[in-house]
Amino acid sequence: MSQELLINVTPRETRVALVDNGSLQEVYIERARRRGLVGNIYLGEVSRVLPGMQAAFVDIGLSRTAFLHASDIAAAEGLFDSKPRQTLPIQQLLKEQQRVLVKVIKDPMGSKGARLTTQISIPSRHLVFLANNPVVGISGRIEAEDERERLKQFAEQFLTQHPDHGVIMRTAAEGVSEPELARDWAFLARVWSAIAKRAVDAQPGTLVHEDLPLLLRILRDLPGEDIEHVRIDSAENHARADAFCRSFLPETGSRLVYYPGERPLFDLYGVEDEIQRALQRRVSLKSGGYVVIDQTEAMTTVDVNTGGYVGHRNLEETIFKTNLEAAQAIVRQLRLRNLGGIIIVDFIDMEDSEHQRQVLRALEKGLERDPARTRISGVSALGLVEITRQRTRESLQHLLCDTCSVCAGRGYLKSPETVVYEIAREILREVRQFDVERLLVLAAQEVVDLAMDEESDSFAELEQFIGRPVQFQAEPLYTPEQFDVVLM
Structure with missing residues (x-):
């Protein structure tokens, strides 16, 4: 590879x-x-406590207050235990105007502020330093028991120097010598000491440590x-x-x-070229099928179609081959586009349960290499596959694109015919309310062309009905849906 x-x-x-x-x-x-904020450490001030949401809004000096959930507040003694830690009510953990040292774990996205944690961690290549959290963690990707035991013993030695703090041994620590790990630990300890010292004298809303x-x-x-x-x-x-x-x-x-x-x-x-293609809705498959990906506020939907692929045997085999190829393409697109949250995949309906199992297995196998945490459900009663994927930064589309100023993000526009009929109704509405001699309609060129050509008879009848002349004027800066009826 x-x-x-x-x-x-x-x-x-x-x-x-x-x-x-x-x-x-x-x-x-x-x-x-x-610049992204994930990894930055701030001295914040609690601006509002929300018992109903078990969360608080914290001012860290950004344009929007950040979000801190009760489950992300320190004293996480059970971080690596099999049993989840009981979280105290938020009102017992924080109060308004309280100063709190926090780390950003999710960048602001859309209208939402950054997400925070008070469980301060500082990563290096081999280790993660856990401030005020005296636990030892070993990466699950290190499978050899003797290596896990070796790293655990090293970690416990480090904790004897700083008993109030903890450490996670990252995957990269596998096979690394003790002196190298010790250098990493000493470096992280110095970084934390500097952070703690700056936080003592800082004002709320201050950035006390910026990630690389x-x-x-x-x-x-x-x-x-x-x-x-x-x-x-x-x-x-x-x-x-x-x-x-x-x-x-x-x-x-x-x-x-x-x-x-x-x-x-x-x-x-x-x-x-790949980045440009990743901004398009449609992803073509080599077989001739295609996948359509749509991002919405609540979730991302993925629709699989056979397109021009007709197969060589029968319909069920054609569908299976298309879904199998689509599963591999979807895995790649999730990483490439950095799609997170809830993802609903509508594969082409498969009658054979073995085919369903193989497509799901292909999806699971592909996602095993994804560094973001993912979870896949089985095929629902409606034939849909639900995926959840960890989201810590904005998707490629949200990062590189703005909402369309013409369609306002809908992805479609009213037809010129629809706008012409709206203009006719607006003219009738205005004439009934105001005493005017004539009317001037300002609209986009294609709307004016339709009104003066195919719909000219209709507007001639309208002029006769209201007893007033109607003029049209094309405005090059108007969007296809925009128009004004000027009373004269």
Whole structure:
């Protein structure tokens, strides 16, 4: 398996593409004007406690107050226990105007503010430092029992130095020597000490610790054994990444490659075209079928269609092959578009229960490699598959696009015929209310053309009925649905 990280850096934007065997899997984008907040630590002030929601709104200095649920408030002694921790009522945990140190775990999305936790954690390549939470956790992806025991013993040694704090051993810690782990721990302990000191003197709404920029954060979190090269198209940022790796990630530094080519890096690997396709509703399948993806406020819907695929045997086999191919495409699109929350997939109806099982298995197997937490239900009585996927940052569409100013996000417009009939009704309404000599209608060109051509007889009858002349004037800046009836 060959994976590469492609990093495109410009003064205002950093973009990272994860390419697996020539196929784009994930895209990360960070803009200078709108950097992500996940990982940042703030000294906040509780502005409102909501017992009915078991949550509080916290002012951390942003335009919108952030959201803190009772389950995300510290003292999480049961974080790694099999039994869930009992959460106290929010009014017993917080009060208004109380200062609280919080970490952002979800960026603001749409009209919602950031989501917070008081369970402060600071990650490095191999460890996660848990402030004021004296527990030990080992990544579930480390399966060898002797290695898990070795790492647990290391972690317990670290906790003897700082008994009030805890540690999670990340997947990358597997096989790493004790001195390297000790260096990571010492670094994280110094970072926490600086945070705690700044928080004492800070005013509410102050950013006391900012997470690394995308360029360095991606080097810290992503590169594993599967990633062969990290290609960076900026000499300055390649040097910056190299210095960071020499200090903290020596095993990653050898994989850094500076790309000096004249052809843009993302163009060379076809990433730009893939990003453009990821903004479209329709995803074509090699067989001739296709998938339609629609994002809504509440959920994302995915519809599978056979399209031009007619198969070679029978209808059931055609449907099965299309659904199987669609399952693989859907897995990729969820990661590429960064779709989160509730996802409803409408596969083509399958009569054979074995076919249903195989399609679900293909979906589950594909999602096993997804770093975001996912859960799949079986096929419902309506033939739908429900997926939930962890959402921590905005989707690619929300990040790169704005709501259409013409259709207001509906995805469709009233036909010129509909607008013409609305104009006729508005004229009748105005004439009944006001005494006017004539009327002037301002509308888009296609609406005026229809009114003066195919509907000219109708407006001639309307003029005769109201006893007043009606004139039309095309306005090039009007949207197809926009019109004004001017009384003269």
